[in-house]
Amino acid sequence: MPAQPSAPGSRPTLEAVAARAGVSRATASRVVNGGEGVRAHVVDKVRVAIRELGYVPNQAARTLVTRRTGAVAVIIAEPEVRIFSDPFFSRQVRGISKELTAHDTQLVLLLVEDRGDYDRIERYLAGGHVDGALAFSLHTDDPLPAITRRIGMPTVYGGRPGWTGGPGEPGGVSYVDADNRGGAREAVRHLLERGRRRIAHIAGPLDQTSATDRLDGYRDVLRESDPALIAEGDFTSAGGARAMAELLERAPGLDAVFAANDLMATGALRVLRERGLGVPADVSLVGFDDTEQVAEAADPPLTTVRQDIEGMGRLMAGLLLRTLARGRTATAGGAPPESVITPTTLVRRASS
Amino acid sequence: MPAQPSAPGSRPTLEAVAARAGVSRATASRVVNGGEGVRAHVVDKVRVAIRELGYVPNQAARTLVTRRTGAVAVIIAEPEVRIFSDPFFSRQVRGISKELTAHDTQLVLLLVEDRGDYDRIERYLAGGHVDGALAFSLHTDDPLPAITRRIGMPTVYGGRPGWTGGPGEPGGVSYVDADNRGGAREAVRHLLERGRRRIAHIAGPLDQTSATDRLDGYRDVLRESDPALIAEGDFTSAGGARAMAELLERAPGLDAVFAANDLMATGALRVLRERGLGVPADVSLVGFDDTEQVAEAADPPLTTVRQDIEGMGRLMAGLLLRTLARGRTATAGGAPPESVITPTTLVRRASS
DNA sequence: CGGGAGCGTGAGAGCGCTCCCGGTGGTTTT
DNA sequence: AAAACCACCGGGAGCGCTCTCACGCTCCCG
Incomplete structure (x- = not known):
């Protein structure tokens, strides 16, 4: 039912919305981003224009200026055999997906096939494609922590990393693990x-x-x-x-x-x-x-x-999102690491 | 071992690379994008500058002007129970990931939990976050094809969609399926x-x-x-x-x-x-x-x-990437649909 | 009735990149 | 010898958005 965009081929811009609503681009932007400090009457006008034009914000333009992408990387580095046989990852990813979706954040999946891939991962993370990362099931010699630390990428791990509590310091990382x-x-x-x-x-x-x-x-x-x-x-x-x-x-x-x-x-x-x-x-x-x-x-x-595997996934995502939100408001000094241990329960069936 | 970026907090820009190499931003850009039409000697200078500064292109800025994101959505809409029990998806996603990675394309995972999610999916796809989409295992009444068609998103389906060969026309979609x-x-x-x-x-x-x-x-x-x-x-x-x-x-x-x-x-x-x-x-x-x-x-x-599930994943991604590449060079009239049926083989074991 | 306070709005800069276009220097053509 | 042609490079515009800043208006207090 909404009308067609102004130009047939390309999507309408904020400029077009502003013009149609008879306001400035700045005001239209304010409405798109929550409408704080704009009179209700003006908000409505802009909302109508948005609907009529079928306006969708251009994420690239937004990212360019805000330096935030609204996306999070999920890095899975596990030998092929296990990832297929064990539903563990699927469930955790599902939990993550639910939590991220609820916060309008996208999930970029990075599968690591072999160690050479870490270069690619580093380039990707450093490229500002994502705001943070979630990683799983690290082995003790995994190069990932060094990478995320070097480029200052907020990261939450699934499963306690083997190298926390390294020599001297407790290796400031956030993680979610079961008990x-x-x-x-x-x-x-x-x-x-x-x-x-x-x-x-x-x-x-x-x-x-x-x-x-x-x-x-x-x-x-x-x-x-x-x-x-x-x-x-x-x-x-x-x-x-x-x-x-x-x-x-x-x-x-x-x-x-x-x-x-x-x-x-x-x-x-x-x-x-x-x-x-x-x-x-x-x-x-x-x-x-x-x-x-x-x-x-x-x-x-x-x-x-x-x-509760799915719950752990949600917790991971939640922890990361909170870290990111804090980094945005508070001083950019990096939030202190924070971890969660989730309880387990024994399920009695016939094998014992 | 690469040097630190010029400014401590922020990443170096192409401008910085150009300055360091003593060339213009345009030339530096040419080198970053393949180095066609630049003298080998200049290419080297720029490459050195890139390495020294640890330059990584800002994807948002690039997307803003090229209108391409270098990312592809993978949409999985399947009831929870199956996605966990059946390694099918994991394998196909793995195949897709391999192919995309080989072409420097990112994989954005969209899991559909319930039908209400399709609004979100549509907004996301329309928002220009991705260049194309891969979708799976559609049921006959799935709203996805209508969405991708409406917003003109190149899409390759995994498994023959139920609605190909609709009334009159053959419903121009690309898909990969086993025989x-x-x-x-x-x-x-x-x-x-x-x-x-x-x-x-x-x-x-x-x-x-x-x-x-x-x-x-x-x-x-x-x-x-x-x-x-x-x-x-x-x-x-x-x-x-x-x-x-x-x-x-x-x-x-x-x-x-x-x-x-x-x-x-x-x-x-x-x-x-x-x-x-x-x-x-x-x-x-x-x-x-x-x-x-x-x-x-x-x-x-x-x-x-x-x-060959993983192979089918690779084929899906390959098909989509080729479609996207074509759309870029040829007239933007949309490539004709193209589909692949992969062979199956009987594996004889003890149950028969 | 004058002058700050404060809210709402608009103008404009600029994020980092690509790409068109025009210029330069060197090589080939007539 | 001049003219035409390359190959290569730089200048500059502009992608769509956010955000700062300044301005105008209303309101209230002295």
């Missing part, structure tokens, strides 16, 4: 309550804090645990299967397994079944993440530690 | 070769062409198929299970099932196992997609129709 350690403790305690005594652990890759934190939680409860009861996986189903096979060889008497994520738990499950071991009759099994279509769909359904 | 029909034919023929005669089909949601095309392929081979042998699912594991239960009730004598995707096949598998039916002893099972961690990890591993 991995607490969740792991709860999982292991649950197995103890079930009467299990030889509780093994399939850890994730130990260059990630989510893996080490869960391992730490396991050790918190089982202080004197036999090292033979711990095997390292890689957060994939196949890796979980390999680790399970290893564990069965080293510690045939185990009566429970706590896997650091659900995918590895399914791999373990497959191996246990192949060896004729009943779950939970012979071996109790607990996973981590409560990923749908994995934990629930397993046979038997997995007891697991749930974390 | 769903041919793949389905191959799957069913394979089951026939295995000596199966009562071959059932679990279809996807019939408002999507990927589902109807596969159903058509099934019917191509089994012209006289009993309607009781066809059940509609929703591309999820749970939906596959429901459909399988339905089929077993309606047609207890079935000896094979062709499911329209792997996820539904796993649901079917679970139901078959629960009913004590052996796969493939009693019932042969074939899926579609060959999604890793699903087809291969199933027990038994699924025979399935493989499509």
